[in-house]
Amino acid sequence: MELLCVDGYPYLNRCPSGLYFDDISKYCTFKAEARCGPIPTTPAPITEVPLDLATKCEPAECQLPYCFCSKDGTLIPGGLDPAETPQMIMLTFDGAVNLNNFDKYKKVFKGKINNPNGCPIKGTFFLSHEYSNYVMVQALAHDGHEIATGTVSQQQGLQDKGYEEWAGEMIGMREILKKFANISRSEIVGARAPFLKPGRNTQFKVLEDFGYIYDSSVGVPPLPIPVWPYTLDYKIAHECKSGTCPTKSFPGLWEIPFNAHYVESFEGGHCPYLDQCVLHNHDANEVFEWLQEDFSRYYEQNRAPYMMPLHTNWFQIKELELGLHKFLKWAADLEDVWFVTMTQSLTWMTDPRPVKALNNYEAWRCDNKELPSAPCNLPNKCALSFKQPDSNFTDTRYMETCSECPNQYPWLGDSGGSGIPGKDNYIPENLKRK
Template identity: 70%
Template structure:
């Protein structure tokens, strides 16, 4: 080997060493935001990676092959959907005074079916014992439904798995507008899954916006689902705030005014005993991690909280969405064991509903998807475990039944229920539509059984007429019982 080759090898090794040191230094120098709390944050260098901050310590993670970190949605997604970060957060002025007039729970004055509370959120409805009630599991899916995830969802909800009464397990979808396929959403609703709303734009900072902005986002999304997925307003009972940032009292006033039954946006800190859903007649029975929870009373409005997922060793971290815990290096059996340990905290204690919340990216990692199927197969073998929609869970809570009574519980009997959503068409209309955001004009695509609109549906124009500000929503409250239908119509 000549001197040139030796020098070249030494130079290459030096470059590699410097590069490695640079990467180590980059990881060491990253500091978790001090005023935000736990969560996922964009890598300043590349969109293919992100940091998960747990108690102030940054854990570097890579997105699965082909996916990129979206710094708005805070998870890995497809390149054409990802908004690379770091994206600076501009705080909006708070639009309401932080008035705190909610009182602590008074069980003597709070009775089912219209009110439910407990001092710490851990009490079982009607003071039943855990041994005599079902363990409910709530599968929830956030964001757009499209060809990237629909088949994965159908592998779970397509009839492969059944509840103890023989009915297929079902889930709840909190739909956001962009990139959604409304033919597929219509089919999910037609086959018995619950459709709920997130928002149209999934904008950051919505928690600090005013009443009209929340109405436009929530009711506009409900109208888009009604018009393009043929899901009636009376079947859309719940909502979830973007990034799990509730809109203080404003969001809940919209929920109350426009006849929603429940919200599912509030995260419960990691507690050894999980929290049951509760009504907002009283102060929430746990710490508000987001800092934007309601402080006033909203009688009869239900909160279905997101209990934090974790195992005793805290391996994998703490997360409200399961895909935000770091399980990417586990094989399917290890994923199963992690889920079983997390689940046992509910099943072996107060049997509070076990909410399994997902984004698309969980299903892009085959080991995670396989581990989930192993868990569902195991859980459905237990005689007292039921996979139900969020509304079905509230139907049980308002009218609790013991295990021996569930075979005749109409709310969970698929033979006694039928969706109001009409059967979807076989071939939908594929629409390429003009879309404008600020000074940028683009094309957005959507599929629906309805005729294609003139423009991409958006805030103020939920039917895509091309007339900005066309929507004018008139509120109509409804009975807060989840067994009752409602109709909140848009008048123009």
């Protein structure tokens, strides 16, 4: 006999005379073929939502300066009207800094473009290690630009790795910047995952444990109204493009997301990094107009910060470079536009002020900021042995720094270049922002 379920109710069903019930296949068959129980039971899959998943935004419970969210991510903090809200522009640069791009980057900021308070504009650099020149990195920090961490190796597939791998990549990168670019941990408060593939909850646990203030790795699909930065106290309000966003709550840790760049006609496609849109066949004026239209979606609506993420690739095409410079000069002439670093944007968000009150806003002034020391005049040019962990060959890497040359090229597990594999031991209590 067997029990049948019909509309949620069990009914006893007997096999016809001469047949026997098969407990494996769940039907009546001949005695010689029937397999009788009892058989091991398989636990039913757990369908309840895990208790530690982030929940939907509760604006009444999420109050600045420590928490910010909105139902769809588009609301302006502080309840300001768009006309009262400064349009922030954040120039960000990913990857190594070296002779291939240093002068190009400096040219962006040496064009006599100033903010309404007279301060020169600044950017944020998400540094990766390989091929970086740390004298140049130190010069950028000394000039007032924000330095943040990418990863040591820029490896593919990091999103699926564990806590130790993420700590080795991001905290290792911060230690390299501290030792070889003379930038203190307290100045390095932001991070970005390689290829915009966040490491699910693992990456954000590392950032939380080691005292970071923000991440900027989460991509947003093309939306008619852009998304503001938010804290990760609650569930992300938009679709996660990578599929590897955090699902747990990380109270107080900010996310500065990648709104997609695009124009109404979708000419050039849509892209998180500007150099990933297909604009290489445009002249400088067309690039300028494309950026204008993309920017207007922010400026004419909710004034969400307009992040302009770039790689070296952008500056290898003259028309793109000229179009960018033309856009920056045009935007700087708008009286309510401010060029800020990532941290400066979050400082404003924690205490929103109307645009008319910003000329004397302490956090955006430039006359009394303590900057990292200037780079030395005679840096060390280090030729260092380097062997990838999965390689049988030893190569030579060249690295410039004002610090002493290490024994070998710094890498994962040996951020100081001691030559002792696995020397690093990252303990949050010892390596928070000190």
